[in-house]
Amino acid sequence: xxxYNSAVSGNCYKVRLLAAHLGIxxxxxxxxxxxxxxxxxLIGHLxxxxxxxxxxxxxxxxxxxxxxxxxxLAEGTEYLPAHRYERAQILGWQFFEQYxxxxxxxxxxxxxxxxxxxxxxxxxxxxxxGDKALQALERGLTGKTFLVGERYxxxxxxxxxxxxxxxxxxxxxxxxxxxxxxxxxxxxQPGHIKIDG
Numbered sequence: 001x002x003x004y005n006s007a008v009s010g011n012c013y014k015v016r017l018l019a020a021h022l023g024i025x026x027x028x029x030x031x032x033x034x035x036x037x038x039x040x041x042l043i044g045h046l047x048x049x050x051x052x053x054x055x056x057x058x059x060x061x062x063x064x065x066x067x068x069x070x071x072x073l074a075e076g077t078e079y080l081p082a083h084r085y086e087r088a089q090i091l092g093w094q095f096f097e098q099y100x101x102x103x104x105x106x107x108x109x110x111x112x113x114x115x116x117x118x119x120x121x122x123x124x125x126x127x128x129x130g131d132k133a134l135q136a137l138e139r140g141l142t143g144k145t146f147l148v149g150e151r152y153x154x155x156x157x158x159x160x161x162x163x164x165x166x167x168x169x170x171x172x173x174x175x176x177x178x179x180x181x182x183x184x185x186x187x188x189q190p191g192h193i194k195i196d197g
Contacts, residue, residue: 009065010161104130108169
């Protein structure tokens with residue numbers, strides 16, 4: 001399988017992480033996260049949104065959107081439960097991740113990693129939104145080992161992608177002991193890889 005990838009992207013990392021757990025070999029094609037001028041020619045026919053990750057299956061069919069990709073790859077494995085209610089819970093966490101975590105934690109991190117200077121109002125808004133999302137995640141993890149069904153799943157992979165590097169966006173995780181303990185548990189899973197390697 002071929003993955004159009006950006007090494008710093010938490011969304012791309014989710015796909016690489018699950019693939020590592022499953023022993024799936026990925027051919028990586030690295031795309032620039034800032035200069036996107038070549039994307040229409042490279043992936044326009046595969047992903048109309050021109051975003052990474054974009055996965056091309058061995059039979060040539062493309063898949064877009066990180067959570068859709070990992071749910072597809074996890075089908076029939078321990079990472080995606082068969083139980084209908086648990087699958088709905090996973091989707092709930094994945095929607096939360098894309099609506100609350102990614103737009104705040106990931107964007108604030110992008111500003112710092114690529115020396116983008118947003119307005120003070122924009123940065124404050126991202127930090128306020130990120131803190132609100134982290135508070136919700138902390139509540140969701142309190143008294144739990146993992147997010148759904150007390151076992152490691154694609155829900156954890158989805159939320160881990162940007163949460164574990166929140167400090168790179170200026171977020172302090174020390175007020176969130178349940179998140180910190182969960183980050184350690186995710187990092188201890190067999191086959192775990194780091195975002196940068």
